[in-house]
Amino acid sequence: MRRAYFKFSWIAAALLAPQLLIIFVFFYWPSMQALYWAFTLEQPWGGGNTWVGFDNFTKVLSDPYYWGSVRVSVIYALATTVLAMTMALTLAIFVDRQLAGYRVWRVGIIWPYAVAAPAVGLAFQFVFNPGAGIFSYINTIAPGWWDLSKYPWQAVTAIVIAGAWKQVAYSFIFFLAALQSIPRSLTEAAAMDGARPLRRMVDLQLPLLTPTFFFLLVINITDSFTDSFGIVDTLTGGGPFRATDLMVYKIYTDGFRGFDYSGAAAQSIILMLLVMALTFVQFRYVERRVHYT
Amino acid sequence: MIERTPILNIATHVILAFGLIVILVPIWLAFVAATHTLQAVNSAPVEFWPGDQLWVNLQQAWAQSDFGPKFVNTLIVSIGVVVGKITLACITAFALVFFNFRGRMLIFWMIFITLMLPLEVRIVPTYAVAANALTPFQTIMDWTGINWLIATLSGVEVKLEWNLLNSYTGLILPLVATATGTFLYRQFFLTIPDELVEAARMDGAGPLRFLWDVLIPLSKTNIAALATIMFVYAWNQYLWPLLVITDRANYGMVVVQLSDLVPDQLTTGGGTPTWHLAMAATLVVMLPPIAIVILMQRWFVRGLINTDK
Numbered sequence: 001m002r003r004a005y006f007k008f009s010w011i012a013a014a015l016l017a018p019q020l021l022i023i024f025v026f027f028y029w030p031s032m033q034a035l036y037w038a039f040t041l042e043q044p045w046g047g048g049n050t051w052v053g054f055d056n057f058t059k060v061l062s063d064p065y066y067w068g069s070v071r072v073s074v075i076y077a078l079a080t081t082v083l084a085m086t087m088a089l090t091l092a093i094f095v096d097r098q099l100a101g102y103r104v105w106r107v108g109i110i111w112p113y114a115v116a117a118p119a120v121g122l123a124f125q126f127v128f129n130p131g132a133g134i135f136s137y138i139n140t141i142a143p144g145w146w147d148l149s150k151y152p153w154q155a156v157t158a159i160v161i162a163g164a165w166k167q168v169a170y171s172f173i174f175f176l177a178a179l180q181s182i183p184r185s186l187t188e189a190a191a192m193d194g195a196r197p198l199r200r201m202v203d204l205q206l207p208l209l210t211p212t213f214f215f216l217l218v219i220n221i222t223d224s225f226t227d228s229f230g231i232v233d234t235l236t237g238g239g240p241f242r243a244t245d246l247m248v249y250k251i252y253t254d255g256f257r258g259f260d261y262s263g264a265a266a267q268s269i270i271l272m273l274l275v276m277a278l279t280f281v282q283f284r285y286v287e288r289r290v291h292y293t
Numbered sequence: 294m295i296e297r298t299p300i301l302n303i304a305t306h307v308i309l310a311f312g313l314i315v316i317l318v319p320i321w322l323a324f325v326a327a328t329h330t331l332q333a334v335n336s337a338p339v340e341f342w343p344g345d346q347l348w349v350n351l352q353q354a355w356a357q358s359d360f361g362p363k364f365v366n367t368l369i370v371s372i373g374v375v376v377g378k379i380t381l382a383c384i385t386a387f388a389l390v391f392f393n394f395r396g397r398m399l400i401f402w403m404i405f406i407t408l409m410l411p412l413e414v415r416i417v418p419t420y421a422v423a424a425n426a427l428t429p430f431q432t433i434m435d436w437t438g439i440n441w442l443i444a445t446l447s448g449v450e451v452k453l454e455w456n457l458l459n460s461y462t463g464l465i466l467p468l469v470a471t472a473t474g475t476f477l478y479r480q481f482f483l484t485i486p487d488e489l490v491e492a493a494r495m496d497g498a499g500p501l502r503f504l505w506d507v508l509i510p511l512s513k514t515n516i517a518a519l520a521t522i523m524f525v526y527a528w529n530q531y532l533w534p535l536l537v538i539t540d541r542a543n544y545g546m547v548v549v550q551l552s553d554l555v556p557d558q559l560t561t562g563g564g565t566p567t568w569h570l571a572m573a574a575t576l577v578v579m580l581p582p583i584a585i586v587i588l589m590q591r592w593f594v595r596g597l598i599n600t601d602k
Binding site for chain 1 (some may be wrong): 410466529
């Protein structure tokens with residue numbers, strides 16, 4: 001720890017105050033408010049909130065639509081994470097060979113990170129559109145077979161592909177950075193022992209990537225819970241028949257379209273606990289894993 | 294390169310080219326759609342090569358979505374978030390690292406915890422706070438009886454109100470209220486050798502002078518990294534502006550405009566979907582952050598990896 005300090009004075013207090021004020025108003029207060037709403041019910045004709053205990057939670061948890069939303073969120077989280085990380089890892093390992101054109105490959109894979117989620121959703125809505133995009137070919141062969149607005153599984157496939165497309169760049173950047181931090185001496189030693197590049201990938205690079213792999217696993221799953229709103233809103237709008245009603249999207253529609261603050265707050269609390277549990281897992285188990293460098 | 298591997302090299306390029314094509318195809322199709330007329334986009338043989346309507350479509354999409362003022366707004370908000378974030382992160386981390394006081398770790402953890410819950414997760418209550426940002430203080434003063442005291446002593450009833458809906462402040466402040474940059478700055482300040490602080494103190498520099506003359510010049514790369522990330526983050530905000538801004542004519546942001554372009558029954562009224570305009574607008578909206586990421590690649594990658602988001 002540091003030895004040379006300035007003495008605490010009004011300066012330190014003044015420097016800390018803005019940040020503390022801002023997180024109090026926009027983070028701690030809303031989080032407490034969500035707790036309050038989750039355990040109370042607003043009276044329809046004013047008159048404040050009455051305490052209802054776990055009623056809001058039982059109502060949410062006994063709602064089949066909510067479980068549908070949880071189910072599709074989990075499918076979405078797992079599918080996008082697996083797709084995006086597989087692709088990112090493959091590309092990173094080959095880009096890391098640093099052949100000619102290495103920089104071009106790198107930029108080519110990084111830039112999708114900068115594309116806004118609703119733009120991704122809109123672009124993919126065009127791509128998957130049964131009437132205008134390349135998928136209209138399918139419909140000339142088998143009319144009516146492909147239609148996002150009719151078939152739930154197709155809508156889920158579409159948001160998974162769009163979500164994975166958006167996530168690839170992030171994982172790629174981390175995998176590539178981890179690969180480049182592998183000491184060159186290790187690679188050379190392996191080469192001298194007669195390990196060819198492919199053998200080195202499997203037996204040297206992949207094991208050394210384990211910490212990054214677990215870190216990205218957690219981050220990708222968390223992101224898919226929180227960052228999916230834009231994609232769903234422009235690509236499917238939660239439909240058809242609520243098939244793509246992901247958890248954040250449902251909180252939004254229940255809270256702001258249905259004005260059910262208590263129900264939305266209870267759902268928020270559940271989602272918060274979920275995200276916090278994932279973050280906890282990351283700090284407790286993932287960060288503790290062996291770092292080789 | 295340690296050994297010669299001609300076959301594997303070719304395979305590497307093939308795999309990378311395939312990956313790049315997969316990444317580029319959707320955007321390429323969007324781009325192609327933006328270069329054709331309404332009829333060409335919606336007729337049976339799908340176009341794979343650009344036409345000559347790009348400029349016309351861009352102009353029409355620009356006018357239809359009223360992008361001029363929206364770009365100004367988005368730029369104001371993004372710069373506001375970048376500047377606010379960097380300033381706050383820098384001074385908070387400075388106070389946490391270079392001052393010795395009780396409760397230092399407590400405050401650090403209080404700030405650090407905000408990393409755990411992104412805005413989307415607590416969107417409903419945050420929106421309620423934005424309607425009146427002084428609610429927390431009002432409630433606390435009501436509870437503690439301060440308001441009752443003031444009311445009985447002076448006869449004035451305290452009603453604090455500061456509505457942030459439909460304002461730049463409302464767009465910017467909640468986006469600034471996270472620990473991302475604070476953490477990055479703290480990591481950096483911890484690498485500053487003690488001798489530097491001692492030397493500065495011996496030369497008679499106070500804390501503010503030390504911050505301004507020594508630390509800020511040293512943290513230029515940090516600033517560049519954080520600025521890139523926060524700019525992209527702010528530019529691409531969607532859910533928050535969608536809720537906070539109802540007066541879109543004056544305060545709308547470009548990304549939110551995309552929600553109006555989704556060609557469904559609502560927007561086309563059963564007519565032919567205007568894909569060519571929707572795709573042209575999509576291109577316009579995503580171009581600035583892409584340009585930033587490509588131009589500032591080095592700082593962007595460093596910032597992303599160091600902040601862990």
